[in-house]
Amino acid sequence: MFLLVECAYSITMATNTFSPEEIQRILGSLQSPAVFLNMTCDWPVLLWTVDYLSRCLAGKTVRFRMGRRQHNNTPLFETQCSYVEAKLEEFLSWTEGHTGAEDVGSFSDYPLSQFWAYADYKYIALLLQDKPSMFEDIVWSQFGFPGRNGRDSTLWIGTDGASTPCHLDTYGYNLVLQVQGRKRWHLFPPADTGCLYPTRIPYEESSVFSQVDVLQPDLERFPSFRNARAHTVTLQPGQVLFVPRHWWHFVECVDPVTVSVNSWIELEVDDEARVGEALTKAIVCALKTAPSKDNDDDWLNPTEDGLLGHDVNMQYLSLAMEACTVRGHHDRQHEDIPAGVGPGSKRDSTGQAKNASPSNPPAQGSSSPFNVPFGPHLVAVTRNRIGKLETTEQHPEDKDGQAPIREGHMIRPGSGTQRSRPGSGGRAWDQHGGGGVACSSPASDPPLSPGPEFGGGGKPSPVDRDQGEGREAHRRAVSITTNQLLECLVHPEVIARVTELLLERQGQTGPSQSNTAS
Numbered sequence: 001m002f003l004l005v006e007c008a009y010s011i012t013m014a015t016n017t018f019s020p021e022e023i024q025r026i027l028g029s030l031q032s033p034a035v036f037l038n039m040t041c042d043w044p045v046l047l048w049t050v051d052y053l054s055r056c057l058a059g060k061t062v063r064f065r066m067g068r069r070q071h072n073n074t075p076l077f078e079t080q081c082s083y084v085e086a087k088l089e090e091f092l093s094w095t096e097g098h099t100g101a102e103d104v105g106s107f108s109d110y111p112l113s114q115f116w117a118y119a120d121y122k123y124i125a126l127l128l129q130d131k132p133s134m135f136e137d138i139v140w141s142q143f144g145f146p147g148r149n150g151r152d153s154t155l156w157i158g159t160d161g162a163s164t165p166c167h168l169d170t171y172g173y174n175l176v177l178q179v180q181g182r183k184r185w186h187l188f189p190p191a192d193t194g195c196l197y198p199t200r201i202p203y204e205e206s207s208v209f210s211q212v213d214v215l216q217p218d219l220e221r222f223p224s225f226r227n228a229r230a231h232t233v234t235l236q237p238g239q240v241l242f243v244p245r246h247w248w249h250f251v252e253c254v255d256p257v258t259v260s261v262n263s264w265i266e267l268e269v270d271d272e273a274r275v276g277e278a279l280t281k282a283i284v285c286a287l288k289t290a291p292s293k294d295n296d297d298d299w300l301n302p303t304e305d306g307l308l309g310h311d312v313n314m315q316y317l318s319l320a321m322e323a324c325t326v327r328g329h330h331d332r333q334h335e336d337i338p339a340g341v342g343p344g345s346k347r348d349s350t351g352q353a354k355n356a357s358p359s360n361p362p363a364q365g366s367s368s369p370f371n372v373p374f375g376p377h378l379v380a381v382t383r384n385r386i387g388k389l390e391t392t393e394q395h396p397e398d399k400d401g402q403a404p405i406r407e408g409h410m411i412r413p414g415s416g417t418q419r420s421r422p423g424s425g426g427r428a429w430d431q432h433g434g435g436g437v438a439c440s441s442p443a444s445d446p447p448l449s450p451g452p453e454f455g456g457g458g459k460p461s462p463v464d465r466d467q468g469e470g471r472e473a474h475r476r477a478v479s480i481t482t483n484q485l486l487e488c489l490v491h492p493e494v495i496a497r498v499t500e501l502l503l504e505r506q507g508q509t510g511p512s513q514s515n516t517a518s
Contacts, residue, residue, distance in 0.1 A: 016039060016042075016142055017036075017037075017038050017039055017377040018036075018039065018373075018377065018378075020141065020142055020143060020144035020145075021144060022373075023036075023039075023142075023143045023144050024143075024144035025370065026372055026373070026378065027143075027144070027173075027242065029370045029372050030242060030244065030372060031244065032189070032231065032244060032247075032380065032381065033185075033187050033231055033233070033241060033242055033243055033244060033247060033380075033381035034241075034242050034372075034374075034378055034379060034380050034381060035233060035235065035239050035240065035241050035242070035378070035379045035381060036239065036240040036241075036242070036377065036378055037238075037239055037376065037377050037378070037379065038238075038376075038377050039142065039143075039240055039377070040139075040142075040177060040238050040239075040240060041238065042139075043137065043138065043139050043142075043177075044136075044137035045137040045138045045139075045150070045177065045179060045261060046179055046237065046238060047137075048137070048155075048179050048180070048259055048261070049179070049180045049257075049259065050088055050091065050092055050157060050180065050257050050259060051092065053088055053157075053259070054087065054088035054089045054091075054092060056128070056131060056134065057087075057088055057127075057128075059087055059089075060087070060127075061085045061086060061087055062085070062086065062087070062088060062091075062119045062122065062127070062157070063083055063084070063085055063119065064083065064084050064085075064086060064091065064107075064117040064118060064119045065078060065081045065082075065083055065117070065118045065119075065120060065162075066081055066082040066083065066084060066110050066115050066116070066117055066118075067080075067081050067115065067116050067118070067161075067162065067163070068114060068115060069113070069114055069115065069116060069161050071213065071215065071216045072213075073213050073216050073217065073218040074213055074218070075165045075166065075209070075210065075211065075212070075213050076163070076165065077165055077202050077209065077301075078165070078202065078301055078302050078303065079202045079298040079299075079300075079301060079302065080298075082110075083302070084105075084106035084107060084109075084110070084117075085106060086104075086105045086106050086107055087105065088157070090103070090104050090105040090106075090107060091104075091107065091117065091119075091157070092257070093107075094107035094110075094112060094117070095112065095159055095256055095257055097112065099111075112159075116158065116159045116160065116161035116162040116163075116253075117158065117159050117162060118156070118157070118158040118159070118162035118163075118164075118253075119155075119156070119157040119158070120156050120158070120162075120164065121154055121156075121303060122154060122155040122156070122157070123154055123155075124138075124150040124151065124153050124154065124155050124261070125150070125151045125152075127155060128150070132151075134150060135149045135150035135151045136149055136150070137149075137150060138150040138153050138177075138261060138263075140152070140153070140175070140263055143175065143240075145263075145265070148263060150261075152263050153261050153262065153263045154261065154262050154263070154264075155259070155260075155261055156258075156259070156260045156261070156262070157257075157258070157259050158253040158257075158258050159253060159256060159257065159258075160253055160254055160255055160256050160258075161252070161253065162252070162253045162258075163250065163251060163252040163253070164249075164250065164251045164252075165209055165210070165250070166186070166188075166196065166209065166210040166212065166214050166248055166249065166250035167207045167208055167209045167210060167248065167249070168190070168193075168198075168207075168208050168246050168247065168248045168249070169206055169207060169245075169246075169264065170205075170206040170207070170208065170246075170270075170273045170276070170277055171206050171264065171266065171267075171270045171273055171274075172245060172264045172265045172266045172267050172270055173242070173243060173244050173245045173264070173265050173267070174241075174242075174243035174262055174263075174264055174265070175240055175241070175242060175243075175262060175263050175265065176235065176240065176241040176243065176260055176261075176262040177238075177239075177240050177260060177261045177262070178235040178236060178237050178238065178239050178240075178241075178258075178259075178260050179237060179259040179260055179261060180237060180255075180257060180258055180259035181237070181253065181254070181255030181256070181257055181258030181259065182234050182235060182236055182237075182253075182254045182255050182258065183234070183235045183251055183252065183253055183254065183258055183260060184232065184233070184234045184235075184251070184252050184254050185232065185233050185234075185235060185241060185243075185249055185250075185251050185381075186214055186215075186230055186231075186232050186249065186250040186251075186252075187230070187231040187232070187233075187243065187247050187248065187249045187381065188214075188228050188229060188230060188231070188247065188248040188249075189229060189231075189247060189248075190245075190246040190247060190248075192227070192228045192229055192248065193248070193492055193493075194224060195224045195225050195226075195227050195228040196210040196211075196212055196214075196225065196228060196248055197210060197211040197212055197222050197224075197225070198210060198211075198487075198491060198492055199211050199483075199486075199487055200280060200284055200486060200490045201284075201288075201297075201299050201483050201486060202298065202299055202300065202301040203281070203284045203285075203288070203299055203300055203301060203304065204301035204303050204304055205277055205281060205304065206277055207301075208492060210248060210250075212225050214228075214230070214250045215250070215252075229383050229384075230383070230384045231381045231382060231383050231384065232381075232384055233381045234254065235260075241381075245267065245269075268327075271320075271323060271324040271327055272324055272499060272503065274320045274323075274324070275317070275320045275321050275324050275499045275502065275503065276495045276496060276498075276499040277320075278313070278316045278317040278319075278320040278321075279317055279495060279498060279499060279502070280490045280495055281313055281316070282310065282313040282314055282316075282317055283486070283489055283490055284299075284486060284490060285307060285308070285310065285313055286310055286313075287482050287485065287486060287489075288300075288482065288486075289307065290482075292482055294481045294482050294483070295482055297483070299483075321502060321503065321506050322506075324503060324506075325503060325506045325507060
């Protein structure tokens with residue numbers, strides 16, 4: 001059996017399966033996650049094991065996130081973790097079972113049997129700033145992104161059990177290269193947003209978290225998660241995973257030591273998303289910094305630099321709106337684009353407009369659709385067909401009989417068919433994952449009917465009159481927290497709609513008036 005990990009040691013003999021132009025066309029047509037095989041065998045980054053990196057960093061310390069190896073049906077957010085600064089050689093000694101402080105440094109306070117460690121979100125441009133030649137070890141240009149390398153990438157180093165909470169990224173899409181060890185990805189389509197109970201607490205710009213522990217969900221608290229459509233894949237060294245825009249993902253390391261590298265690819269539709277993020281930040285910061293008895297939680301993610309005042313947040317919102325509307329106005333005035341198309345036209349990394357994009361496939365001069373070349377070098381990540389949500393293995397066959405063949409978690413040559421995007425609803429819902437299967441509450445939950453005291457009209461029934469006092473006492477006992485209020489106010493659907501209204505208003509007043517909003 002051909003083992004992909006071996007390609008890391010045959011750098012000079014590899015040939016690329018797809019050309020950069022072909023990959024761009026594939027990315028422009030994919031609607032669901034997929035794995036590229038045999039594309040990185042000549043990339044020097046495949047030599048970036050933790051042992052190799054420890055020698056390159058020469059004693060430089062790295063910040064690790066420490067999490068307990070326990071499951072209690074709730075996500076382990078970064079605000080609930082401990083953090084240590086340590087050298088990579090100390091990390092390696094710790095993973096090998098050493099416990100003395102002279103060998104493992106700060107890890108000595110964390111038994112390996114009880115804790116996992118994760119050095120996540122490490123920007124290579126900062127981590128290796130004194131070794132810029134290593135940026136060239138990552139060759140995203142072979143995926144059709146000229147000039148993109150390690151300077152535009154992020155490094156992840158973890159132990160088995162280390163994980164990233166289930167979330168979606170607001171901006172762009174993601175390319176992930178597995179370097180050492182294996183990682184298991186649990187992905188959910190944007191249309192499943194309602195099933196994943198989104199929250200912005202803890203707050204982190206561009207990350208919408210799920211309240212569900214996707215491995216051991218609490219289905220009494222989150223019943224709609226039963227309808228979530230998980231797509232699971234175990235990524236092997238040398239493989240590249242494509243994560244489409246707004247796909248939810250929970251990621252866990254499954255080997256004793258893992259290393260991966262990723263790059264987020266910007267899209268022009270991110271201009272509108274930045275308005276939504278600026279709006280979200282203004283609302284969350286305004287409510288969470290207000291004096292309140294229930295504002296004593298760790299609501300700001302450690303990845304955030306700090307708090308800004310409300311006036312500054314509103315200024316950022318105004319600037320984001322102006323940038324979005326100015327670009328949309330420029331596109332309509334100076335490019336051959338229909339007037340109804342706003343800021344969603346795509347551009348390359350230099351800012352020049354282009355036709356090709358992952359959410360807007362390139363025109364090919366033919367009415368026939370482009371068939372994604374699934375096969376031994378490109379494998380679709382198919383939907384789980386298993387019936388038990390907590391199970392992490394894929395069923396060997398999707399409904400189309402096109403799932404990748406699996407043997408010992410190793411993706412082998414198989415075939416798949418392109419998944420069509422679920423039908424979308426209105427613009428605001430579709431922008432953040434609407435359409436497709438609705439993730440509603442169980443049918444046993446009856447709709448609430450407003451009584452006359454809420455403007456429902458009509459006279460109360462005798463039963464209502466008899467129970468009125470009890471209902472009034474119940475209403476007095478019910479209170480809503482700031483976080484519960486924020487779940488509604490900054491829900492992706494609500495933010496998408498308010499963003500739409502703000503941009504419509506901005507279009508009526510003109511970009512020159514944007515500063516008046518602050």
